[in-house]
Structures are given as structure tokens and as C-alpha cells.
Amino acid sequence: MSEPHDRRAAVTGIGVVAPNGTSTDTFWKATQGGLSVLDRITREGCEHLPLKVAGEVRAFDPSVTIEERFLVQTDRFTHFAMAAADFALDDARLGQADTSEEPYSIGVVTAAGSGGGEFGQRELQQLWGKGSRFVGPYQSIAWFYAASTGQISIRRKFKGPCSVVASDEAGGLDALAHAARAVRRGTDVIVAGSTEAPLAPYSMVCQLGYEELSREEDPARAYRPFTDAACGFVPGEGGAMLVVEAERSARERGADIRAFVAGHAATFTGASRWAESRDGLAHAIRQALAEAGCAPEEVDVVFADALGVPEADRAEALALADALGAHGTRVPVTAPKTGIGRGYCAAPVLDTAAAVLAMEHGLIPPTPNVFDVCHDLDLVTGRARVAELRTALVLSRGLMGSNSALVLRHGAVNA
Amino acid sequence: MTAQITVEELAALMKKAAGVTVAPDLLLEQGESGFDALGVDSLGLLGIVGELENRHGTPMPPDAERCKTPRQFLDLVNSTLMAGA
Numbered sequence: 145m146s147e148p149h150d151r152r153a154a155v156t157g158i159g160v161v162a163p164n165g166t167s168t169d170t171f172w173k174a175t176q177g178g179l180s181v182l183d184r185i186t187r188e189g190c191e192h193l194p195l196k197v198a199g200e201v202r203a204f205d206p207s208v209t210i211e212e213r214f215l216v217q218t219d220r221f222t223h224f225a226m227a228a229a230d231f232a233l234d235d236a237r238l239g240q241a242d243t244s245e246e247p248y249s250i251g252v253v254t255a256a257g258s259g260g261g262e263f264g265q266r267e268l269q270q271l272w273g274k275g276s277r278f279v280g281p282y283q284s285i286a287w288f289y290a291a292s293t294g295q296i297s298i299r300r301k302f303k304g305p306c307s308v309v310a311s312d313e314a315g316g317l318d319a320l321a322h323a324a325r326a327v328r329r330g331t332d333v334i335v336a337g338s339t340e341a342p343l344a345p346y347s348m349v350c351q352l353g354y355e356e357l358s359r360e361e362d363p364a365r366a367y368r369p370f371t372d373a374a375c376g377f378v379p380g381e382g383g384a385m386l387v388v389e390a391e392r393s394a395r396e397r398g399a400d401i402r403a404f405v406a407g408h409a410a411t412f413t414g415a416s417r418w419a420e421s422r423d424g425l426a427h428a429i430r431q432a433l434a435e436a437g438c439a440p441e442e443v444d445v446v447f448a449d450a451l452g453v454p455e456a457d458r459a460e461a462l463a464l465a466d467a468l469g470a471h472g473t474r475v476p477v478t479a480p481k482t483g484i485g486r487g488y489c490a491a492p493v494l495d496t497a498a499a500v501l502a503m504e505h506g507l508i509p510p511t512p513n514v515f516d517v518c519h520d521l522d523l524v525t526g527r528a529r530v531a532e533l534r535t536a537l538v539l540s541r542g543l544m545g546s547n548s549a550l551v552l553r554h555g556a557v558n559a
Numbered sequence: 560m561t562a563q564i565t566v567e568e569l570a571a572l573m574k575k576a577a578g579v580t581v582a583p584d585l586l587l588e589q590g591e592s593g594f595d596a597l598g599v600d601s602l603g604l605l606g607i608v609g610e611l612e613n614r615h616g617t618p619m620p621p622d623a624e625r626c627k628t629p630r631q632f633l634d635l636v637n638s639t640l641m642a643g644a
Contacts, residue, residue, distance in 0.1 A: 211598075213577055213578035213599075216577060217578065217603075277609060277612065281605040282602055282606065284602070
């Protein structure tokens, strides 16, 4: 990238609340171990719906870390976001005392696709069951896509630039890119990422119209992208927040630079037009690599979008070949989301967290539940693969037609 | 339903509508910073007012949402309920 080196966007903190772990450590252990936690949906009021399998966050008690007055005002997706932001800031060693000195130098960017469906449903039931006087005032903010950005910044007293990206699942990557841009423009720290809570009755009914959704009832067979048995995707909840920080700020305070956000690009090819997503994704990959100053051969691992719809999987495999040439069929590809479900905007942020951890550990996590790959890809299956990883490419596509690519460089790479 | 709102009732409403827990006997000792210092924001106070209106079946004065302290709030709300009784 062309910006001065001291304003490069570094990742200095990771916070995860995922179906397979409600801390970054447990998430990584489960991810590198190839553990699948996809299971029958147990959330109340969902039993009768035709969507049976998902990745639920079960080991999460928001009241352990979040004050009751913030819990009362917010939906589950914001509970995840506030907790993940706390974890990320702790990981980056940015406490209240550090951030309160210069509140304008720290902001928040999130992406959301599902919003606060559970909170919204409760209040709408009050509206239709009892009348408008029985709808609580916090309904006005809790179910909006912007709620998590707002509540994180209010709760942590951040006054820097805040925004919300609404661009489909790929918005998770776009939020990280937006954070990197804000850092390059002069803000020292942006807390960025996405969390989702789409597993509540109203939110689930909203998803039932997606033809890409897997209706398979066996958790081990429900989400198997890149195979002949691909039958759609399984949704998941939770997500991740990252601390994206100017390199100079990180170095001055002696923080660990975990990775650099080196390049990004996004394209749009239309809702459910998966064959067309090939060109859109390939274009995004080329542009992201160009921005990162990265040759195709330098990509050491790809975290795939892995939708699990045959036409979409084919398009993604071909996009990799189009953008990376022969290297596209040789580079290791993985999709750990087959073990936890696809958390809409949160999915590519969890992939980004996993990519940073993979580079740190020199280990590519496998793709759970996937065995016989039917595309010309080196998909990592079964168990994690040891590899020296300096550059990772994370891909994401949205059901509404967005395609994004993000290039990460290992923190020790001085490129 | 009694016509007067007690400090205990206000404390219970603050917990329910705004997620703020304060012992009733401490409520009236709040100084000028009042609701702000306790963490009850404008939407929280609006929720408390709405809940009271539903319980007592009578509208509260618009100024109720602008009260700064629990004492101010109780004085205003109770005088309204007295007048209506």
C-alpha cells in the first residue's frame, strides 16, 4: 500500500464469541482441531421451523461481562458485540485508562446483516398484543443494524469516527477495510468487526426464503461445500471484533502487531447470481492483491466463502483460478465455517480472526465435515496442516450479491 | 392501585425499564446529577414514564421525562396523581 508505513493498519487485538468458543483461545483450539459444533437448533420458539441445523453460541452469559443497563437496552447480537469488543481491547491491552485519554482517537465500525431480531420480535408482539403504549423505548435503537457500533462507543466512551457497513455478508470484510482506511486517514484505533444473532423465531422466518439455506437435518451432512453432496449453507451466530490500529500507535505503546490489513476490494454481481459471482470475486481478489502489492504466488492460504451451493462453489473455485492462475489450484484453501455455520456478516470476520491465528501458529485449520472435494482446489480437510504462512486471502460473498476479498500479511512481515 | 408512587416502586421500575439497580433508600439521596449519574438515560426514563402510565391508566405530564433527579420525578408524578384522584 502507498500510505506511509507508520500509518499501516495493524491488527493488535482479537475478540471472539463463536459457536465453538467464547474466547479467542477456545475458538482457535476448536478451529484448528477441526471440531464441528453444528447441531439441532434448540432456541425457544424455533422447534417447528423447517430450518433444523445451525451453529448456536451456547456457552455465553452476557451478564458476566456486561452491565445490566446495557443488556436491557440491546439485542443478543449487540451482547455478542460488546463482549467481543471487550475481549479484543483486553487482548490489545487497551484499557479504559488508555482510551479515555484521547477518546477522539478511537472509533468503532461494525457490519450487520440480521439486526436485533429477537428484541424486535418481543416488542412487536407487545405492539400487536397490547398496543403501542406497551412498546419499550429501546426498541427505537436495539434492532437497528447500527446498534452495536453505537452501544460499544457509548459504553467505552469512544468519540472517534464510528460507522456501520450495510453490504450483505461481505460487509464483514468491508467493515475491516473501512477501519483500515480510517486508520490511514489519521485515527489511531478502530474497533471493527461483526456479530450476528439470527437464531430467533422472527429472524429465522426471515431466512426461510433463501434457497441457499440447507434444509438437511443431519448436522454432519448439512453444510458440505465443494463436494457433490453440497446442499446449501447452515447459519451460525456470534462473531468477532478486532482492534485495527495505526502501526505507529501500536509500536509506540509496545503492542504486539498480529497482522496487517494489506489490501481489500469489493464488487457486486447481483442477488443469487452465483455464476456471475465468479467474475466479481476474481476482480475483487485481483484488486485486493494489487492494493497489497502482493503477487498471486505470495498467497499462502485462502479462507474461502464456501457457500455450499454447487453453482456458487464452482464459481469460487474458478474465480481463484482466474485471479491466481495456476497458483489457484495449488494454494491451500480452507473453510472452517463448516464447523460453526455461516454467521452472515460475522462469518468473514471470524475467518479473518482464524487467518491471523493461523499465520501466528503456522497452521491451516481444516474444513470440518468435508471429505471428497469435487473441484480443482487443494482444500484442507481432516486435520490441520502445518505451513509457513505470511499472506492470507479471505473471501466472502453475500446472498444479495456482494463479493469481497481481504489480504492479510503476517505481523512479522515487513513488506 | 395506590395513587402515590413510592420510592420502592420507582427503584423497581428503574431496574425493569432501564436495568439500573439502586437501593430505594439511596434514591432520594442523589444530588443534582441524579438519573444521569445512576445511568438512567432519556430513553430509560421514557420507559419508566410509559410503564407508570400503563399501570395507573393516566397520562403523566410531559415534564416527567425531563426530571433530573428521582426526588424531582416523584414530586412531579405524585402531585399529578393527587390532582387526578
